[in-house]
Amino acid sequence: MTITATIELSILMPCLNEAETLAICIDKAQGYLRRSGITGEVLIADNGSTDGSQQIAEAHGARVVNVTEKGYGSALIVGMEAAQGTFVIMGDADDSYDFSELDGFVERLRASDELVMGNRFRGGIEPGAMPPLHRYLGNPVLSWIGRSLFRSPIKDFHCGLRGFNRQSMLALHLQTSGMEFASEMVVKSTLGGSRVSEVPTTLKKDGRSRPPHLRSWRDGWRHLRFLLIFSPRWLFLIPGISAFLIGLVGTVLLGFGPVVVGEVGFTYSSQIYLAAMAVVGYQAFLFALLTKIYAQHEGFRIPRSRNFERLEKRISLESGAILGVVLFLIGLGIALSQLIGWAAGGYGALEAGATVRVAIPSALLMMLGSQTVMGGLFLGVLSVGLKRR
Numbered sequence: 001m002t003i004t005a006t007i008e009l010s011i012l013m014p015c016l017n018e019a020e021t022l023a024i025c026i027d028k029a030q031g032y033l034r035r036s037g038i039t040g041e042v043l044i045a046d047n048g049s050t051d052g053s054q055q056i057a058e059a060h061g062a063r064v065v066n067v068t069e070k071g072y073g074s075a076l077i078v079g080m081e082a083a084q085g086t087f088v089i090m091g092d093a094d095d096s097y098d099f100s101e102l103d104g105f106v107e108r109l110r111a112s113d114e115l116v117m118g119n120r121f122r123g124g125i126e127p128g129a130m131p132p133l134h135r136y137l138g139n140p141v142l143s144w145i146g147r148s149l150f151r152s153p154i155k156d157f158h159c160g161l162r163g164f165n166r167q168s169m170l171a172l173h174l175q176t177s178g179m180e181f182a183s184e185m186v187v188k189s190t191l192g193g194s195r196v197s198e199v200p201t202t203l204k205k206d207g208r209s210r211p212p213h214l215r216s217w218r219d220g221w222r223h224l225r226f227l228l229i230f231s232p233r234w235l236f237l238i239p240g241i242s243a244f245l246i247g248l249v250g251t252v253l254l255g256f257g258p259v260v261v262g263e264v265g266f267t268y269s270s271q272i273y274l275a276a277m278a279v280v281g282y283q284a285f286l287f288a289l290l291t292k293i294y295a296q297h298e299g300f301r302i303p304r305s306r307n308f309e310r311l312e313k314r315i316s317l318e319s320g321a322i323l324g325v326v327l328f329l330i331g332l333g334i335a336l337s338q339l340i341g342w343a344a345g346g347y348g349a350l351e352a353g354a355t356v357r358v359a360i361p362s363a364l365l366m367m368l369g370s371q372t373v374m375g376g377l378f379l380g381v382l383s384v385g386l387k388r389r
Contacts, residue, residue, distance in 0.1 A: 010042075012076070015045065020208050077177075114189065152196070236291070318376070
């Protein structure tokens with residue numbers, strides 16, 4: 001506790017076989033601490049280097065913590081836990097970031113910002129420092145998706161140079177082990193209400209002769225997957241409600257007869273596909289609803305809204321079961337009326353069009369009713385688990 005209180009800044013570098021550039025990065029970081037008069041340390045989170053990076057780090061005055069679990073995120077999580085500074089500034093050990101120019105980060109951290117991101121597009125990207133695929137497609141698109149889904153002010157989600165308040169970041173319980181850790185840090189900080197800001201930073205071509213650890217398509221997908229999964233509203237809720245309403249309205253309209261739009265006619269086959277769309281959309285809606293309820297009860301830091309809280313108070317195992325049974329019985333009633341009509345006609349041949357147009361909405365209502373009952377039962381299971389704890 002005494003050490004943590006006296007060290008203001010830890011400069012943290014994840015490392016996996018960075019012998020070519022590690023000494024340069026450490027010397028720049030140590031030089032910055034001396035010139036600025038900041039009491040600090042340089043910490044290397046080594047992820048199993050086999051090229052002597054650990055010995056190089058220690059020879060240049062850095063502290064080394066060994067990380068057994070592989071991955072960019074794993075190295076940074078362990079490094080963050082081992083850091084002794086009030087603030088942490090992390091950056092890659094490939095000499096692409098300048099550890100001698102950290103004043104902007106320290107200034108914002110001292111001003112009580114809890115996450116300070118570097119912005120390479122504002123600070124400057126040297127020729128050859130970033131592949132065109134990353135510069136003009138990957139980073140802008142993923143950053144835009146992150147800003148749109150989570151209302152984040154950050155315009156460069158994946159800058160490797162960033163600073164943060166150590167205790168605030170540990171409180172977010174970051175978990176991802178790979179490159180998507182960069183997105184997780186920004187998303188959870190934003191959702192948790194942390195003070196987030198950006199400062200311009202430069203990116204130059206790294207000093208390694210080997211290929212980078214980053215794999216464009218694999219790691220890009222991991223970032224995108226994390227952003228989508230962490231936003232059930234856009235991944236499930238909104239698409240689900242849209243599909244359900246389109247499918248339900250279309251199924252009902254076609255139940256009264258064929259619909260012609262211009263030169264295109266819609267009839268039985270369209271009604272079947274629209275009913276299927278309604279079922280899938282309703283399932284997505286239920287999944288989003290139950291996921292959010294579970295996440296909030298578990299204490300995940302996700303956005304809350306008054307509308308959702310009012311809805312949550314009204315839904316229960318009993319209300320879901322009642323609604324589901326009502327829907328199922330309506331559908332069953334329609335089916336029974338068809339059966340009675342068929343029996344009254346001596347079980348003879350039926351007019352296919354009229355029969356199918358009524359049977360599809362009947363089957364749809366029974367399926368929606370069954371889904372609603374099962375959703376209510378699952379909500380009951382969640383509630384039982386919570387009460388036991």
